[in-house]
Amino acid sequence: MDGSAPHGELSAALLVLEEQPIADADAALATASALQARAAALGDAALEVRARLVRVTLRLRTGDIGGVAREVFEIHEWATRHGDRLLQARSHMACAQVARLSGDAAKHLEHAVSAVELLDETVAPDIQVTHRTKLADALAQTGAIDAARLRYRQAAELARTAGQWQRLMLVLNNWAFAEYDNGDAARAEEVVGRLLAHAEAHGLELNPRDLDTIAWIQIANGEYAEAERAMRLCIARREAGLSDGADDMAEYLVTLARAQRGLGELAQAQQSLDASRALCVDLGLPEVMVRVLQEQSELLAVRGEFAAAFAARKESFAAHERLRSREREAQAQARQELFATTEARQEAVRFREQARRDPLTRLRNRRFVDEELPAMIAADPGLVVAIADVDHFKRINDELSHDTGDQVLVNVSRLLEDGLAAVAPEGFVARLGGEEFLLVLPATPVRVAAARLDALRRAIAEHDWTAVTGGLPVTVSVGVGDPSPSSPSAALSTADRNLYAAKRAGRNRVVTGTPRDDVTSPAYAASSGP
Numbered sequence: 001m002d003g004s005a006p007h008g009e010l011s012a013a014l015l016v017l018e019e020q021p022i023a024d025a026d027a028a029l030a031t032a033s034a035l036q037a038r039a040a041a042l043g044d045a046a047l048e049v050r051a052r053l054v055r056v057t058l059r060l061r062t063g064d065i066g067g068v069a070r071e072v073f074e075i076h077e078w079a080t081r082h083g084d085r086l087l088q089a090r091s092h093m094a095c096a097q098v099a100r101l102s103g104d105a106a107k108h109l110e111h112a113v114s115a116v117e118l119l120d121e122t123v124a125p126d127i128q129v130t131h132r133t134k135l136a137d138a139l140a141q142t143g144a145i146d147a148a149r150l151r152y153r154q155a156a157e158l159a160r161t162a163g164q165w166q167r168l169m170l171v172l173n174n175w176a177f178a179e180y181d182n183g184d185a186a187r188a189e190e191v192v193g194r195l196l197a198h199a200e201a202h203g204l205e206l207n208p209r210d211l212d213t214i215a216w217i218q219i220a221n222g223e224y225a226e227a228e229r230a231m232r233l234c235i236a237r238r239e240a241g242l243s244d245g246a247d248d249m250a251e252y253l254v255t256l257a258r259a260q261r262g263l264g265e266l267a268q269a270q271q272s273l274d275a276s277r278a279l280c281v282d283l284g285l286p287e288v289m290v291r292v293l294q295e296q297s298e299l300l301a302v303r304g305e306f307a308a309a310f311a312a313r314k315e316s317f318a319a320h321e322r323l324r325s326r327e328r329e330a331q332a333q334a335r336q337e338l339f340a341t342t343e344a345r346q347e348a349v350r351f352r353e354q355a356r357r358d359p360l361t362r363l364r365n366r367r368f369v370d371e372e373l374p375a376m377i378a379a380d381p382g383l384v385v386a387i388a389d390v391d392h393f394k395r396i397n398d399e400l401s402h403d404t405g406d407q408v409l410v411n412v413s414r415l416l417e418d419g420l421a422a423v424a425p426e427g428f429v430a431r432l433g434g435e436e437f438l439l440v441l442p443a444t445p446v447r448v449a450a451a452r453l454d455a456l457r458r459a460i461a462e463h464d465w466t467a468v469t470g471g472l473p474v475t476v477s478v479g480v481g482d483p484s485p486s487s488p489s490a491a492l493s494t495a496d497r498n499l500y501a502a503k504r505a506g507r508n509r510v511v512t513g514t515p516r517d518d519v520t521s522p523a524y525a526a527s528s529g530p
Helices: 005-019 025-042 045-060 065-081 085-101 105-117 125-141 145-161 165-181 185-201 208-220 224-239 248-263 266-283 286-302 306-339 342-355 366-379 393-399 402-423 446-462 488-504
Strands: 384-390 428-433 436-441 476-480
Touching (some): 005 025, 005 045, 005 125, 025 045, 045 065, 045 085, 065 085, 085 105, 105 125, 125 165, 165 185, 165 208, 185 208, 208 224, 224 248, 248 266, 248 286, 266 286, 286 306, 366 428, 366 436, 384 393, 384 402, 384 488, 393 402, 402 428, 402 436, 402 446, 446 476, 476 488
């Protein structure tokens, strides 16, 4: 760009579309198209690509994933090739949106992280706030709520320092809903309190999205009258022209119906649901329709119409499955478009790696084992495989929570991976499923393997689990396969048999099937095999 007036005016106009909330997407789309044409007439390629990105990002708001995915990836490739870091960051966010809409949480998070990493201190605070908030949203959607909180705090502090009060409202709104969505109603209520205090302190009006979030949390707390008032105000402000998208009114009506059901206003709740359903049909909103059908089932059950409630629940399940199927198709289409670009060819290895990793623990998964273990066995007659299983894992889930169970699995996986890397760096740990882990030790005598595996067992048993389980112990049992296995199935079968022997012998031990090698304590006391 040469800095002349037409270029500067065009850049400023684009900045408004890039960074300000947009109520009328159709009008903004027309503006972006006009700005792209003006940039082309000026011969300014950078401004033209910026305008093109704004245009395709607005099209994504309509759910048109397949139609714009290739264009988004092409823009990102252009920005990367020309070293335009800010455009790269924005295009990463557009790629993240493609991934989110197509149900690919891992790619959504990956692109959101890349977008933030490209920002430096020269980037305007409003852009910093927006990108960090979107990264926090992506983290929260994957269940990484602690990491999300850190990013929300960073975004909130940046907005506060820059005096970006309206943007701070957005950060707090998204943060509150993320806490609620991750099951922490108390934290959600605390963040909402900060949102309300901030709005009052700066004379800001709560927008419909803020009010919807507040109502969700009020409903969770049984404050149905307050939630209904919030939703009445939400809908009134939406009708006054404050809109975040085509589907927001349908969503607001479902929230209103939930509040009305809680108050016992069943006829009014049905009217709200009927209105939402009509909007879903008219506008083609399958995701909101799932919520409508779920709420319809709850409402019918409250009315005592249990057969109809069951039918509505079945319909909601079928609608949910259709939605997931559409997301999978959209994901496949988006990835196909991605592979049509240079970026896709460069990222093919990463896609393969992602498919071979367990999403919770980030360990190798069963697919990796099936693909790699046969060749490793064929090439290494000294290879040893073992299966480790978390003892009494059902009790952890039942007495504490499934979330705690997930934290236990993540911590066990790290202890296993770090411990194995120290003694068998050429080996690997994989999650076979549930609470079972596969350990592979290349070129290792069974007796040595037993000792090394027992060290891992002790590390897990002696780990301080207080912060995770509140004192409930965590141990593992390990079964070791035969040396020089003929095939993966043979190796896993023997390891599995020895694992069950370890369980029967009292758990928290290593069993090889060879009595002199079996390990039951730090002193390597012998135990009998199966």
